Amino acid sequence: MSIPVPEFKSVMRQFATGITVLTVQAENRLYGLTVNTLTSVSLDPPLILVCIDRHTPMHTTLPLAGVFAVNILGAGQAYILNIAL
Numbered sequence: 002m003s004i005p006v007p008e009f010k011s012v013m014r015q016f017a018t019g020i021t022v023l024t025v026q027a028e029n030r031l032y033g034l035t036v037n038t039l040t041s042v043s044l045d046p047p048l049i050l051v052c053i054d055r056h057t058p059m060h061t062t063l064p065l066a067g068v069f070a071v072n073i074l075g076a077g078q079a080y081i082l083n084i085a086l
Contacts, residue, residue: 013041025066034059
């Protein structure tokens with residue numbers, strides 16, 4: 002499933018910086034990774050860039066999952082990550 006270009010463009014235009022959580026499901030397990038840098042690479046097709054340390058479980062899990070979700074957190078959602086923004 003892909004995001005329509007107008008929606009992708011609108012989201013990326015409003016997202017200057019912040020905390021995001023990259024999530025996947027693979028091998029009947031859920032994985033999540035806090036990402037503090039997310040960059041738009043292309044509108045057509047909609048592409049983003051995130052950098053993942055090769056020593057994290059997400060580095061090997063993401064290719065297995067094939068799909069992922071990016072969750073953009075608001076200032077009032079810092080408790081989700083147990084951090085203070």
